[in-house]
Structures are given as structure tokens and as C-alpha cells.
Amino acid sequence: MSIRIDKVSFAAGDTVIVNGVSLAVEKGKVLGLLGPNGSGKSSLLRLICRLRKARSGFIRLGEDDISSLSRADLARRVAFVEQQSATDTQLTVRDVVRLGRTPHRGLLSSWGAADDAAVEEALLRVGMRERAGQLWQTLSGGERQRVHIARSLAQSPSELLLDEPTNHLDIQHQLDILSLISKLGITSVVALHDLNLAAMFCDSLAVLEKGEVVASGAPEDVLTEDMIGRVFGVRAHVQKSAVHGRHHIQYVID
């Protein structure tokens, strides 16, 4: 399924947070969302999975307008990983990942082999299988993040939305997770801060500034020195990397 966002606006009270944003993600591709803090990335992600209601505009998943889908239907297709999410309950890693199967389980349906398989695979993919019995409260920030991602994978989604999933991760896991996402083949939108990671792993990029799209397209077209200076307020030198073939940004400090 592809994702189409058509002139979507969202406001909280009097403040406009997302202003007439139009974007498209092709089926199976990864879109990286970039932008400084407060540019509306998180809100946009929440609009796509209908955690917030858009004031105007349309969002389509494949052929379906999201406003026509029931919450349960939506949850069976779209998985969302928040920036930070904590709990006091004494859950184990496996318990948390199992929560991801909620949209697929009716009230009276019992736990089945398909559910088991989804959970185990998700744990394997984020590298937390051996720690499945550990309590959530004993995990580090990065480990918790990986477990949340596993939960979203256990949802067997056709669209995946991640809000800064690599924030607390060490470099090895940052690369692992993003590599995983890029190889999954699920249509994904990932909000990122790191421009280089975005260049390495995303199929297309979109840059938000103050709730509006100021640049979108292939990474090599979007990541220009001019745009970086204008939107992010830093000087940079952009060139194609000899190592991995994607663009690489070097920051210029005075």
C-alpha cells in the first residue's frame, strides 16, 4: 500500500502546526521526514495514523481514505512507534511485543500459532530474542526503543510510522534498525534528525519547516547545501560518498 497525503492541515487551538502538506510515499519505499524541532514531523505522523484529526485535506492508504476506516481496521494496517513511551507496569519484553498483536485478536479469540510466530520474528529482527523474559523497567533507553519497534513489527503492518526511532540507540543499533526498516519492504515514514542516516537509508526525503514542506524528492535532490543552510541554520558541504554511494554531508564549523 502506498501513502498519499493531500493538502493536510492541523492546528492545536490557535496554533497552526501542519499547513497544507502534500506528500506521497510509494509502495514498499521509505520516506524520511526531516526538519528542525517544532516543524510538525511528529504531528504529521500522528495524523497519518489518525491519532489526531486533520482540519482539512485527505490522507489515503492505498485506495482507502483513512477517515473511512474503523480504528481497528486502521490498527491492523498501520503501526506507529512514538518517540518515548514508558510504563510502570511490570511487563516483560515479550509481554510488550505481544501487545502488538492486539488489533488482530478479537475478544474471545485465543492466542494462536500465527501470533506466536509474529512475536518471535519481531523479537529476532530487533535482536532482543534472548532477553525476551527481562522486565521492561530494567532495560536501557535504546533497548526499550528496540522493543517498541518489535511491537510495531508484531502488528504485521502494511504501513509503518516511526518517530525518531534511533534517538537513544548506539551507533551499531542505529545502523541495524534503519537497515532493517529499509529492507523490510513495508511502506514507511521515518522522522529523523540525522541527515546522513536519512541519506543512507531512505528512498525519498521530505523536509518540513514550520509545518510546511520546503523540499521533497530523492535524497540527492533534497540535501543541498543551500537547503541545509536555510532550514537548519548550519553550513555544510555535500558530496557523494565513495564508500556507500549515497550523499554524505560534512558540517563546516568556524
Added chain:
Amino acid sequence: MSAISARKQGWWALAALTVAAFLFLGLMVSLAVSIGEIAIPLATTAEAVLNRLFGTDFELSRIHQGIVWDYRLSRALVAASAGASLSLCGAILQALLRNPLAEPYVLGISAGASTGAVCVMILGFGYGVLGLSSGAFIGAVIAFLLVGFLATGVGGTGERIILCGVAGSQLFNALTSYVVTTSANAEQARGILFWLLGSLSGVRWPDVYLSVPIALIGFIICMAHVRALDAFAFGTDAAASLGISVRRVQIVLFGTTAAMTASVVSMVGSIGFVGLVIPHAARFLVGPAHGRLLPATALGGAIFMVGADIVSRIIIPQQILPIGVVTALFGAPAFAVILYRVRRSA
């Protein structure tokens, strides 16, 4: 062993625990029927129950018959269902508000009930039409609606809702104090104090016909929402992204807990600690998954309350201690122990 067979073993253990718990509850109820202000021989107690249950024809004093069946048994059944209701409400609120200190009175219900009760008892509001229980129920509902109104106005995070509940409770407690200090004489003030601490003395069979169905229906409604309750672990957004209709679930569950709590409080006064401690004890025994937690909580609450009732009647000879005092006396140390054990294992 594979995950499947481990779960099957878990099932057997759980089933055994459930049966044991029901048997224990039955034992407690029997104890409650046999023990009381006056000593009735066990044989007489058994005969009294058999007479009414199976129509047997044992010869015994009709006063003893009445005491065992109409006073003690009804009281034990109300204690059990009230205990189950209160602890169930505590578990639900702890999940919805994501706060381990949440308990049934956090939304102002008990404070509102006491205000309603004093208005009827001391100011004579609506007397002739309203009894004490009805006054308490109405007060509870008004307080809950006020808190709910306030909470939707300030945004529905767990913390904000609790703060609204605190504000509402303080308001209604202040109203209660105002009425008591300006209008009550010493005898009435003492009567209110006893009511506020909870009392099962006035319970008869009609109360059973109210209390038990409320507990059962409440239990069924809560069990129907176990998936949603589990999904709330990471907050409302996470629950929504897992497919839960957050608004609808909140309305149904808050409404159900409010109705259950208001009914219990209006029948037996505000009995504390049960709704706070029993969910934690249950969580400690069977884990946090609500599919197991809710039945364990309900059973645990029933057993605890019946036990507290027995203790309240025998701890001081010829006097009945208000049951709220007993639940606090035993609940507080139990809570401390549970917190300590949880801390060690985490």
C-alpha cells in the same frame, strides 16, 4: 520447553489457583456465618443454613435461625461482593489512569457520597422521599459528574484526571465538614463518623439482591475490555494505535467503576484500602495481564472483605469495630510488604 507447553502448564496452575481461591472464599463465608456477637454452636449454624437452603426441618430457635440466615449470611455475601467490586474498580482505575496509587475514591465518589449522606442525615434533605443510601448515591454521582466535567475540560491525561479528582474530593469533604460542624450535635457527629468508616450492620437480603448482581455485571463488563486495559500500558496514544477506541472505552469503564463504587459506598459507607491494595496483591500473584488480574482481584477483594468483617466483629468483645478501620489496619502493612517485595524483584 516450548512456549506452548509452558503456557499449558501455566493454565493448569492458574486453574488450580482459581479453584483454591473459590474454596477459600467459601470457607471464609462459612466462618463469617458462624462467628458473631453472640455465640451460636456450629451445629445450629449448619442446621439453620440447611433449613433455608434445602427445606430440611431441624428444630432450632427461630431467633437463631434468623440471625444465621438473615443477618450473618446476607452480611457475608454483601461483604464478598462489595470487596470484589471495590478491588475491581481499583484495578481498572490503576490501568486507565496509569497510576499505581489510583483507587475507587480518587474521582471524588466517596467524598460526594458522604456529603449526600450528611445532607440527608443532618439537614434532613429530601427526607420522606430519600433514605440515607439514596442520598449517598446521588451525592456520589454528582461528585463524579463534576469531576468528569472538570477532567474533560483540562485534558484527559491520567495525572490531570487525578488532580481533578483531588479537587472534587476536597470540595465535597469541605462541604461535609461544614454541614457537620454547623448543624450536627455530638450524637449525629458520631453517627457520621461511623458511617464514613463503613459499616455492614444494616445489611439484609434485599441488599444482597443489589450488591451481588452489580458485582457480577461489573465484572463481565470489565472482562469484556481486558485487551483494551492491557493496551493502555503505554498510554492513550499507544492504545489508539493498537486499535482501541480510547474515548469509548474510557467512558464505559469510568462509568462502570463509578456506578459500582457509588453503589457500594451508598450501601455500606466508604471502606478504604481494599481498592488500593488488593489489585497490587493480585498483580504480585498472577502478573499484570488483565485477563488474569481481574478475576484474581475480584476474588481477592471478596476474601479480604469477608475476613475484615469477621475481624471487625470479634476483635473487641461486645463491640463492633467499623470495618474501614480493620481494612486500614491490615491493609496498610500488607501494602508496605507488597511494595517491598516488588522492589526486590524488579
Added chain:
Amino acid sequence: MRQILATMTCAFGLAGLAAPSLAATRYPLTITNCGQPVTFQKAPAKIVSIGQGMTEVLFSLGLADKITGTAVWVGPVLPQYAEANSKIKRLADNDPSFESVVGQEPDLVAAEFEWHVGAQGSVGKREQFADLGINTYLAPADCVAKVNTDGGDGVRKELFTMDLIYQEIAELSEIFDVKERGDALIAQLKRREADAVASISGASGKNLPVVFWFSSKDVNGDAFIAGKNSAPAYILKTIGARNVVTTEEEWPLVGWETIAEANPQVIVIATMDRRRYAADDPKVKVDFLENDPVTRELHAVRNKHFVMMDAQSMNPTIRTIDGIETLANGIKSFGLSQ
């Protein structure tokens, strides 16, 4: 001759005047009231009376014109004093404030209960009044052998007797220098008491178990029953019956299991105008007794041995005599007095 007649008339007149003054109070008068000495330089001219029982004693001594304010009323005043009472300012139906009392500028504050004027008095402490030069007088019935520190109805350590009321009447009549009226009142009350006892002479020694039910906050729940040393207990002792309750608390909360086990032969039911608890209504109490599966088996209920008594007779006041008469009549009417 006329001069001698005049002198003798004066002498006789003086002698005549002197005779009654032999029984008159000598001021300054100091009495010990509830453990504190209280001194009167002269008969008080302005009284505030807190407590219906105390007020009615003052009325009975003909002192209505000296009362400037009253408070704490349980029900309507005795009918013979209704007119006099209507002319007196009522400060409050329940507890009056300290200021409203001293605002009347009394030289004596008379209180029926220590929980109004006393160490934990809700109106004030005796010292607070003394600081303003106001004397206080407490009913002996509330402090002799009675512990009021728990703030409730208190605990009576010795059986209440009418002697405590007679002591109150005697002391008050001495304070106000109306000794003849006091003596006459005491004599009248004693005669009524004796007549009531005589009317059921056969019942003494019968040791009838009786329970006095004041009210309950929930009619199905525990009941406020007269304790072992209360005024109702005195009524029972005078008549020769037996109180089923043995605690020393004035009005303990008793469960129906305990009352049922004692199986009283007569149940005295309090009647009152107040309707704060549903159980204040005597009809509600009778309804409960006749329909509750346990109490309807009680001897008193099966035979309908109910005695309706005004709640004020159950307080330690002059109305306790009314209570004795009512209960005696009741027992006689049930045919239990042979």
C-alpha cells in the same frame, strides 16, 4: 397609747419579716458545682440557659422572668410553660456561639451538659465565662460519676438517680433564694415517683428484661440503646425491671443480634419530633420490629409489648418522672404487673 400600738405593730411586723428570712439564702453563697467552687454575691438577675432540661427546671422554679436567652432544644417545651417561653429569646436550636451567650450580658450561664459548657465545651469553657465575671452552673446529673472526655454522650460510672435532679433543684433554689418553691417542687416530684411505683407494686422483683430504643442511623443497623447507668436505667430500677444492656456508655450502639439474644419482654420506643434519621419515627421502628425476620420472633414483638415514650423522658431531667409513669402504665396495661 397610739404610740405603744405603733411600736408593737412595728415589732410584730419586724418579727414577721424576720421569720421567713431564717430560711432565706445568705449571700455571698459558695457552692461546689461539678468540682468547682462558684460564688454568688446575690441572686442572679439574668440567666442564659443552655439545655432544654435545665431550662424547664428553671421554669418549674418560677424563674422565667429572669431568663434572657435559651438554647439547645430537643422538642417543644412543656405545655404549661409555652407562653412564658415564647417571650424569651431563643439563641439557637442547637449549640449557641460563645458570643451570642455573653452578648445577653448574663450573670449566670446554666448548662445541662458538660459538652456545651465544660473542659471541652462547644460553647465555651467555664474559665472563659469566669474571666468575664459570669458564673456557670452545670447540671450535677452530667458530671457526678460521669466521664465526658470522649466527646460523645459520655460514660456514666454510677447509676443515675433522680436525687441528682433533686440536687440540681435544691442548689438552684438556694442560688436564687426561692427555697420554698424548690422544696415544694421536690416534694411534688417525689410523690409522683412514689405513686408510679406503687401503681405497679406487683411488678417489683419481677425482673422484667426491658430495652430502651432511642433511634438508629440506619433502622436495619445497630441501634442506640440506653446504657446501664442512664436515666432509663434508673426508670427500670425504680420499677424493678432489668436493663438488657450492660455497658456503661450512656447511649451505646448495640447490634440486633445482642438484643435478640436477650429477648426483652418490653421494648420502650422513643417518640420525638425530630426526623433526622428515618428511625426517629416510632412508626418506622415498629415496622422494623414487626417485619425483620429475627426481631419479629422476640417476645416483646409477638405480644406487641411496646411502650411509646417521649424521648425527653429518657434524658436525665425532671421529665424522667414522666418516663417512670409512662412505663409503669405500660407494664400494667400488658398485664405484666401481677
